Amino acid sequence: MNGYTVYKTQVNPKSVSLNDRIIRVGWDNGEQSDYHFLWLRDNCHCDECVTSLSKEQVFEICDVPFDIKPLSVELSKDNMINIIWDYKSHKSSYHPAWLKQHCYSQEAREKRNLKYKIWDKKLIEKSLPLYEYQDVMNKDEILLSWLYDLRDYGISKIVNVKNKLNEVQKVAQRISFIRETNFGIVFDVISKKSANSAAYTNLKLPLHTDLPTRELQPGLQFLHCLVNDASGGESILVDGFKIAEYMREKHKDEYKALSTLPMSFYNKDKNSDYRFVSPMIISNDKDEIVEIRMANFLRGPIDIDGKDMESFYNAYRLFILLTRDEKFQFYHRLNQGDLIVFDNRRILHARNSFDLKEGERHLQGCYVDKDELLSKIRILEREII
Template sequence: METTLERPTIADWRTYPQTAALTSLRPQADRLDLVWDDGRVSPFHHQWLRDNCPCGECVYAVTREQVLEIIDVPADLAPERAAIELGYLCVHWSDGHRSQFDPGWLRAHAYDDDSRAERLAAHQTTRVWRRDFEVPVFQHDQLMEDDSALLEWMLALRDLGLSRVDGVPTAPGSLHRIAQRIAFIRETNFGVLFDVKSKAAAADSNAYTAFNLPLHTDLPTRELQPGLQFLHCLVNNADGGDSVFVDGFAIAQALRDEAPEDFRTLCEMPIEFRNKDRRSDYRCLAPVIALDARGEISEIRIANFLRGPFDAPAERMEALYHAWRAFLSLTRDPRFRLQQKLRAGQMWCFDNRRTLHARTAFDPASGERHLQGCYIDRDELLSRILVLQRGR
């Protein structure tokens, strides 16, 4: 009795275009080697295929999350029959289970060397910049109304770590709506939205003073630094008060190239950052430079005005100071520094775990300077990008 082949379920919310077609398979003792029409051969081990079966018994269709645990199938499970049918991989297992796999999904998750190299190349989207960087500028109304413009803005934030938005209404609280176009706002001890202006004796952060604020990342005192920071200008007619930015990834890469021992020290030796006021006391011990699982620079954590005394083995204290001085020296190097004055109705948005920011001193007697800010976690940015990219 013939059965009708149904299009395989994909245990995901994304779509996977077919970039290559399956032409044949070569059964091996522990795997199936699939041959594509571009000549690539991708091995898929039996346990990997069974573990990733997308059928309704193995994946709950409502959530598209796995319910199968591989421990519940025999370790020596093998196909009784495997074939390519209407372009799909169909496997009949020795325990009676049947799996069907979409070729687009298989190609996107293949783990032969060429496929893994392609995914790694696609993952490496970061582009570092220096003082001649032209900050990408976006328009508030477009971002509020057009998802394509929103996606373009978010990709710039992901890849470049710095952007400017013009035409933002200057009424207090206007920041709230555009930030929520990306995701919900992360609340901190400074509030959901925080006001950046000189508070003199009432200041609970150096940001709320008028003097020069050196390059830093916000809240390095937290286990997870905020990912995105928004700074929206309501008014800025005081003398001074320019914004200064440095790509922390460019600084770290320069250190890696020019002083590898200093780079290694700042990756390995933790520093304690402290944020204490009358009502709170936050502390975090972490390295200045963090690397991801691939060994790529993924986070910078620095704020000299929030740094505690170094606590390191005596024989390594000189090395730590040497590395710290080298990093700070690069942040002052003109080749890395970008400086602009934010005007009313403009907004900076940047990756706070990458882009160091500063403010030149200003004279509060010469005019008013009032910015509002907020934070969104980097995970929310990346999630929103993936959702908007579905089906595109």
């Protein structure tokens, strides 16, 4: 019903009652849910309100009176809730599992809220999500488990990946299409003579997120190690949410500065000139940290009120110093056949400088957006769970 998702019935309605523009459903597990008349009318699933062609809604709520109300509400033998409305005697019918799934009580909404697994060095060394290439490529239940880990830890490693050019793209396509950028669809992290990014040199790269100069930083970053015979070049990964939470707890003023004062990010090249302005720490309306945006080497001149300049720099310095603190750092060397994937809008990554005298170093990378990760999880859940 309602498109593609099958809602499994776990509880059944025992009673329905009307209560000041609300239908209250009592469930047989003792819980109850309230649904507003307008919400119910708006979510009518009938063939007149939802086109069978694309399963999209053609009904628009402004085409019924604001004070619309039921003429009758009935709980059927098969546990459907059936309503006849006072306007045009329109009939709506709701499946109990669909209703329960979309209950908007505070408790139900709280339960639906995702919780990240935030980590420091100690935790991630113990519990880094580790996957076999063949499993990720061939088994959907392993794929789903990998995607949950990516969503929750923001990091994972796949081992024994086929040592082939563009294999990274095939792994990423297990989720969806690639997010193209000015660096192409697949980018080669290799020391180049005419580098248009510090990534393409053998320099040390401090902890950063990729492309903070874009309005939407790429969601997932994939890095596949094809060869790493150079000395140095170790990867360092830090959970930006952990740093931000630490600041919120121990350095309130600095946290406030970085979560309100906008940072400038610039990336100028021969054929592109990207700029974006945003606080480094981004939180939602529930004050949950949802994104980190940071790359000192892509910092543009800070463009804020002069009176805030000193507190901005004070906080910015602290953030960088915290990223350098080993207790937050997951230190790791990528070897041939390793593929690391991480949430680029949460996990900061860095690379030590390397020396090419002893051998080559070649990684390939690509990006997939977070929309695609979450969509793929829902599709697999439809099929597996």
